[in-house]
Amino acid sequence: MLNFIPHKIKVVEIMKKITVTNIDISISVRPDNNDYICLTDMAHFKDRERTNYIIQNWMRLRSTIDFLGLWEKLNNENFKGVEFDTFKNEAGSNKFKISPQKWIKETNAIGIISKSGNNGGTFAHSDIALEFASWLSPEFKLYLIKEFERLKRNEAYQEKIDWNASRVLSKANYKIHTDAIKNSIVPNLITDIQKKHAYSTEADLLNVALFGMTAKEWKDKNQGLKGNQRDYADIRQLLVLCNLETINATMINDKITQSARLEKLNKIAIDQLKILENDENLTKLKTTEFMKIENK
Numbered sequence: 001m002l003n004f005i006p007h008k009i010k011v012v013e014i015m016k017k018i019t020v021t022n023i024d025i026s027i028s029v030r031p032d033n034n035d036y037i038c039l040t041d042m043a044h045f046k047d048r049e050r051t052n053y054i055i056q057n058w059m060r061l062r063s064t065i066d067f068l069g070l071w072e073k074l075n076n077e078n079f080k081g082v083e084f085d086t087f088k089n090e091a092g093s094n095k096f097k098i099s100p101q102k103w104i105k106e107t108n109a110i111g112i113i114s115k116s117g118n119n120g121g122t123f124a125h126s127d128i129a130l131e132f133a134s135w136l137s138p139e140f141k142l143y144l145i146k147e148f149e150r151l152k153r154n155e156a157y158q159e160k161i162d163w164n165a166s167r168v169l170s171k172a173n174y175k176i177h178t179d180a181i182k183n184s185i186v187p188n189l190i191t192d193i194q195k196k197h198a199y200s201t202e203a204d205l206l207n208v209a210l211f212g213m214t215a216k217e218w219k220d221k222n223q224g225l226k227g228n229q230r231d232y233a234d235i236r237q238l239l240v241l242c243n244l245e246t247i248n249a250t251m252i253n254d255k256i257t258q259s260a261r262l263e264k265l266n267k268i269a270i271d272q273l274k275i276l277e278n279d280e281n282l283t284k285l286k287t288t289e290f291m292k293i294e295n296k
Helices: 039-045 051-059 062-075 081-090 100-107 126-136 138-184 192-211 215-221 235-253 258-276 287-295
Strands: 014-020 023-029 036-038 112-115 121-125
Touching: 014 138, 023 039, 023 121, 023 138, 036 039, 036 126, 039 051, 039 121, 039 126, 039 138, 051 062, 051 100, 051 121, 051 126, 062 081, 062 126, 081 100, 100 112, 121 126, 126 138, 192 215, 192 235, 192 258, 235 258
Parallel strands: none
Antiparallel strands: 014 023, 023 036, 036 121, 112 121
């Protein structure tokens, strides 16, 4: 079953467009990686004036109802099977009439959504949209797949740049952090072993504050993975880590105890992650800017 954000939670989405056979098609890009493509825009391929009629004609088909029902059963635990059976029995007959709104309301479907206002129209999960594209035209479907894959490749590339840039910033901040340890903690320690452990102890302080476990605890739970939890952190976690390293360095210089710092850092981490959780407007670093940082 796909990992969908529940309906009760407000989904932060980004509207993007692709152009297929000179038709602009809106795509709702969601943080749960379940993108929805506008069927209304796609229907322009057959008739620009009667898009609702085109979609309803497709939904009247027995094969369409079978496909929609199977998709919902696989991905929607709240799908109303009894109501679906009624649609299934009537599908294909001349008297059978259905609309996206009726389908959603009576079966509690999530694969098709109806949006009003700006960027409105009938949207469907990419799985379903591709099935609609097949019905419109095999050629149109192939062009749609090509442009949709291009969009996803560009997104993946940008996300990789953002993650790498955040990781570089985190490593740069690490020097500020270690310098504070060297100047304020190490001079007060006696043995070489104590001095050596001071750095790893402070690094784990941040790990516990942000990730909830030390490096060793993470390694024990993920023995098949290389590296550490910071290598698998997302962009938001890395941004928060940058902030925590700077804040911790300041508190170390101010002689604040480790236990007090851990409590403060954990609270800050929770607050900042909540703020960034659904923030799709994080500043994007361009490739050239990232290369400048990396080469310094």
